[in-house]
Amino acid sequence: MTELPTIDWPTAVVFAPLAGAILAFAWPRRAAALGLASVLVTAAAVAALALQVLAEGAVVTRLGNWGAPLGIDLRADGLSTVLLAMTLGVGAFVSVGALDSYAPARADDRTRRYFWPLWLLLLTGLNGAFLSTDVFNLYVMLEVIALAAVGLTVLGGGRAAVRAGLDYMYASILGALLFLMGVGFVYLELGRLDFAGLIAAEPAPALTAALALMIAGLLLKTALFPLHFWLPGAHANATAPASALLSGLVVKVSLYVFLRLTQYMPLPDELLVTLIGALGAGAILWGGIQALRAERLKLLVAWSTVVQIGLIFVAFARAGQVGLAESWKAVALLILAHAVAKAGMFLAAGRIKDEVGHDRIADLDRSPIRPTLAQFTFALAAISLIGLPPSLGFAGKWVLMEGAMAAGYWHWVGVTMIGTLFSVAYFSRVLASFLRFDRMRSPVAEHQGWALADAAPLILALSALGLGLAAAPILAFMEIGYPFGATP
Amino acid sequence: MTSGLIFGLTGIAVFAIGLFGALVMVEPLRRVLALKLCSVGAGFLLVVGAWREPPEAPDPVPHALVITGIVVMISATAVALALIRRLHMLERDTDD
Numbered sequence: 331m332t333e334l335p336t337i338d339w340p341t342a343v344v345f346a347p348l349a350g351a352i353l354a355f356a357w358p359r360r361a362a363a364l365g366l367a368s369v370l371v372t373a374a375a376v377a378a379l380a381l382q383v384l385a386e387g388a389v390v391t392r393l394g395n396w397g398a399p400l401g402i403d404l405r406a407d408g409l410s411t412v413l414l415a416m417t418l419g420v421g422a423f424v425s426v427g428a429l430d431s432y433a434p435a436r437a438d439d440r441t442r443r444y445f446w447p448l449w450l451l452l453l454t455g456l457n458g459a460f461l462s463t464d465v466f467n468l469y470v471m472l473e474v475i476a477l478a479a480v481g482l483t484v485l486g487g488g489r490a491a492v493r494a495g496l497d498y499m500y501a502s503i504l505g506a507l508l509f510l511m512g513v514g515f516v517y518l519e520l521g522r523l524d525f526a527g528l529i530a531a532e533p534a535p536a537l538t539a540a541l542a543l544m545i546a547g548l549l550l551k552t553a554l555f556p557l558h559f560w561l562p563g564a565h566a567n568a569t570a571p572a573s574a575l576l577s578g579l580v581v582k583v584s585l586y587v588f589l590r591l592t593q594y595m596p597l598p599d600e601l602l603v604t605l606i607g608a609l610g611a612g613a614i615l616w617g618g619i620q621a622l623r624a625e626r627l628k629l630l631v632a633w634s635t636v637v638q639i640g641l642i643f644v645a646f647a648r649a650g651q652v653g654l655a656e657s658w659k660a661v662a663l664l665i666l667a668h669a670v671a672k673a674g675m676f677l678a679a680g681r682i683k684d685e686v687g688h689d690r691i692a693d694l695d696r697s698p699i700r701p702t703l704a705q706f707t708f709a710l711a712a713i714s715l716i717g718l719p720p721s722l723g724f725a726g727k728w729v730l731m732e733g734a735m736a737a738g739y740w741h742w743v744g745v746t747m748i749g750t751l752f753s754v755a756y757f758s759r760v761l762a763s764f765l766r767f768d769r770m771r772s773p774v775a776e777h778q779g780w781a782l783a784d785a786a787p788l789i790l791a792l793s794a795l796g797l798g799l800a801a802a803p804i805l806a807f808m809e810i811g812y813p814f815g816a817t818p
Numbered sequence: 819m820t821s822g823l824i825f826g827l828t829g830i831a832v833f834a835i836g837l838f839g840a841l842v843m844v845e846p847l848r849r850v851l852a853l854k855l856c857s858v859g860a861g862f863l864l865v866v867g868a869w870r871e872p873p874e875a876p877d878p879v880p881h882a883l884v885i886t887g888i889v890v891m892i893s894a895t896a897v898a899l900a901l902i903r904r905l906h907m908l909e910r911d912t913d914d
Binding site for chain 2: 518
């Protein structure tokens with residue numbers, strides 16, 4: 331391979347979006363062009379980083395040459411790189427979708443001006459979190475993400491959006507502070523904050539307390555049942571591209587941090603693993619029931635996020651404590667599947683709402699306007715979220731159930747099946763109304779499909795479906811650099 | 819009981835009071851204040867942990883962490899207050 335040196339890719343991945351955010355904020359007239367350009371530059375940097383990781387294994391950057399334990403290290407291993415690629419892939423298409431959603435005809439000037447700086451700051455935080463190697467840096471990145479995400483939630487400016495954003499804000503700050511308290515415990519016990527220190531540490535009561543605090547904070551931020559109360563409102567009331575980013579990417583970060591921490595600091599008891607799986611099962615049942623009851627399309631999609639997060643935690647617990655060394659792969663696959671499919675689905679739901687003029691599920695089949703391509707996209711995304719082959723969602727569920735069966739944990743297989751049935755049921759409510767034509771008062775309007783704005787969600791939904799075929803290479807890539815092996 | 823332990827427990831207690839407040843308060847401003855209390859508790863604990871027997875200088879790392887934490891919390895508080903104000907305005911407008 332030709333040399334790609336002098337540019338340090340991990341640094342570029344974090345600082346390119348930050349520079350873009352500052353530029354887009356300073357130059358609001360050109361915000362969209364600058365924003366899209368910096369997303370593309372960042373995507374190119376991630377691609378270069380992925381090539382480097384593929385060629386050399388994990389890439390480590392010591393910022394300012396301080397080095398651990400005092401300095402900040404950025405480390406890209408297989409898992410980090412896959413999640414970065416997910417972030418930029420989803421982010422790039424959502425950015426394209428945003429060009430249409432926030433076009434001058436659809437959105438006011440303020441919305442258009444603030445979307446790009448907020449989204450790029452969010453991207454900075456996401457990339458920083460995926461590359462972090464110490465818990466304090468993670469805390470800072472989680473706060474950056476939280477502030478940007480709250481900004482995106484309230485971007486629409488309506489009363490419901492602001493109220494939901496405020497609830498989200500409280501949950502997010504509280505989660506971050508619990509995490510910070512845990513970080514404090516870690517430092518007082520170990521005198522260092524990097525992952526290597528956590529791996530080498532002997533089990534101690536203070537570390538168990540630290541882990542408990544950090545996990546509580548992360549579960550609040552990732553909205554695992556029963557701490558999900560803030561999510562449906564925030565995700566359903568935001569504008570469509572913001573919802574896609576919040577549901578597709580933001581909740582994944584706290585999941586990722588949870589995954590790292592639980593691998594580096596083993597859970598002290600089998601019971602805790604079961605408890606986390608049980609909370610996941612609760613999310614599947616409660617979220618499923620609420621999705622069946624939801625009256626609005628976006629709210630249904632938001633509740634489906636609660637269900638999917640539950641499923642991811644079931645994947646975490648699928649084979650108990652001994653199975654954790656393998657279960658992270660199922661978790662990572664489901665994270666990936668949900669990010670891609672849900673971003674596509676939220677964008678499609680936004681398109682349907684824009685075209686039809688409302689998103690009341692009961693009245694969708696009365697509308698003479700049928701945004702066909704957006705509806706098709708919604709259905710494709712639903713296929714991946716339900717978990718039909720060959721989608722990525724199917725691959726994730728397959729790995730989940732395979733592990734659970736091998737370990738003899740049949741209850742997790744049962745929970746997964748119930749969750750799948752629920753998904754079929756609540757998505758059918760929507761799909762049936764797309765296909766019913768007998769309740770319309772007037773003839774079907776002219777053909778509505780094929781708008782350019784449908785391209786971004788359609789590509790995302792098709793990727794969610796097609797990436798399932800690439801599940802094996804993705805799994806192999808994630809293991810580069812031993813994300814959770816002996817050497818950090 | 820050493821003074822370090824007393825201070826440490828105080829930090830945890832302040833954090834716990836804040837946590838309780840953040841969970842049960844309804845009034846938006848009170849909830850923000852409760853969250854501030856949480857952050858003070860967490861910072862307090864870190865500063866206590868930095869303390870060393872006098873001839874020795876205190877550990878500077880927790881101080882740096884606390885300063886970062888304060889900056890983060892100031893920004894978060896500002897955003898929360900702006901949101902509360904906006905919500906208040908929106909609700910007043912619709913009541914009229």
